Amino acid sequence: MDGDGVSLAERLRSTIASGGPIPFARFMEAALYDPDEGFYEQRRIGERADFVTSPHVSPAFGELLARQIEEYRELLGDPASFTVVEAGAGDGTLARQLMERLPERAGRRVRYIAIERSSHYREQLRAIPGLEVAGSLRSFGRIESGCLIANEVLDNLPFARLRHVARGWAELFVGMDGAGRFVLVEGSPSSPSLLAHLRHAPPGTEVAVSLAAFDFLDALASLFRRGYALLIDYGYRGASERATPVHGYRTHTIDLEVLDAPGARDITAGIDVDALAAHARARGLAVFGPVTQRDGLLALGFAELDEAGRRRQVEAIDARRGIESVRIFSNRNRARQLIANEGLGGFWFLGLGIGTDARPRAFR
Ligand SMILES: C[S@@+](CC[C@H](N)C(=O)[O-])C[C@H]1O[C@@H](n2cnc3c(N)ncnc32)[C@H](O)[C@@H]1O
The missing domain is CATH 3.40.50.12710 (Rossmann fold)
Incomplete structure (x- = not known):
């Protein structure tokens, strides 16, 4: 809610009702960074939040x-x-x-x-x-x-969304249906600079x-x-x-x-x-x-860092420091996620x- 108690969704609806559909980039800007309700104005990063980096x-x-x-x-x-x-x-x-x-x-x-x-x-x-x-x-x-x-x-x-349609490239705007739900609508690109960044692509392609x-x-x-x-x-x-x-x-x-x-x-x-x-x-x-x-991380010495961890783990096992060896093992496993091909490593x-x-x- 803003200072007048109006929600972000309501504010966006009245902008669209009075001026017509807005570029997706403008919608995204509001959804992520609105000072009152933007996603990043709330606590969103971390294990107990929406995603981790x-x-x-x-x-x-x-x-x-x-x-x-x-x-x-x-x-x-x-x-x-x-x-x-x-x-x-x-x-x-x-x-x-x-x-x-x-x-x-x-x-x-x-x-x-x-x-x-x-x-x-x-x-x-x-x-x-x-x-x-x-x-x-x-x-x-x-x-x-x-x-x-x-x-x-x-x-x-914030990015614009463009779709390759029969007549060329259309930009996707955010409008409203009869029930007030936000929907995507096609329109002419809002800025010529957008077209300068498009490559040849098959019809139906959508790019940000x-x-x-x-x-x-x-x-x-x-x-x-x-x-x-x-x-x-x-x-x-x-x-x-x-x-x-x-x-x-x-x-x-x-x-x-x-x-x-x-x-x-x-x-x-x-x-x-x-x-x-x-x-x-x-x-x-x-x-x-x-x-x-x-x-990149391998070039910066990931394998050596992991090997040093492995040696500390073996030492902890040899010295019967069980909890410490399990902790090192679990830290090494977490670190490996950074280089996993199907995840962050990609x-x-x-x-x-x-x-x-x-x-x-x-x-x-
Ligand atoms: C996905 S989070 C990543 C945060 C951090 N870099 C990490 O690795 O955990 C993206 C962050 O970039 C911030 N951000 C987005 N646009 C920005 C801009 N133009 N200038 C500075 N920060 C920005 C957002 O507010 C958010 O905190």
Whole structure:
């Protein structure tokens, strides 16, 4: 409910009743980020909420990414000041893991900025000592050197939905049926920029095009004088694969119905990794990968980390410390989910270089 006690669904209904169907991107924007009822304004990430992400599955994720960040620093010539920007930091689980593991150099700590759109999460992030918190990538000036990490953020940026129909491409808008239920209706594309991002596709194809994701890359291109970005998300290779369907998440379950009860579920679609890479190249950035999360984490030393765990487990068994050995065993199993081909291991790592083309370890 807003300050006048009107629900988000009611507000969207009256917008549609007075002005006609709205672009799906606008509906998604409201459903995820409405200040009163948006999905991300409520506590949604975590084991007891709607979904978990890699840092929630295992701290091995942060440990391996910290190695990559340390190497970024070296590749940039060990600058006196180095800033990590985490976009879409959510509840701060990854921020805590990384801040714990990034050492001081010459008495100076890494500066860590968490960017978070949801005011609910910004408040939570402000409680983490040493963390700077901001609402948008564009809210501070150019950074001399550093890196940006974004885990599962790009898939949550509002996207347009386009369908290849007999007369060309139609955009999907959200309208209402006679009973006031939200329904998809086809219309002419609301912006010519959308058409610029479409590839040849067979009739019936439906794709999600996120102008917000391209805008994110544009902001990133001028964020650092020299730096790196690691974008991690699920998605597909648009140059050779079909798009993944738009869907929702609610209490750890995939939900293909995304219109009913706006704010009650996540809305997401796999990112087109090739389209993002092409956009970054056109902005003059160096592109590394994409590689799968599995390959990226293996290149960062996942197997060695697991072997160290195995040795500790054997030692605990030999010393008859049963509970400890079971705990290590279960942690190793959780960490393996990060590289499982059918799960998180199939996510994409897309690396970008700003003012540098030295290839980072995750992509070697
Ligand atoms: C799926 S969650 C991932 C959270 C975290 N990165 C993790 O791995 O657990 C996506 C997060 O990105 C945030 N977000 C979405 N768009 C954003 C934007 N334009 N700028 C900053 N944060 C954004 C959302 O509010 C949400 O907290």
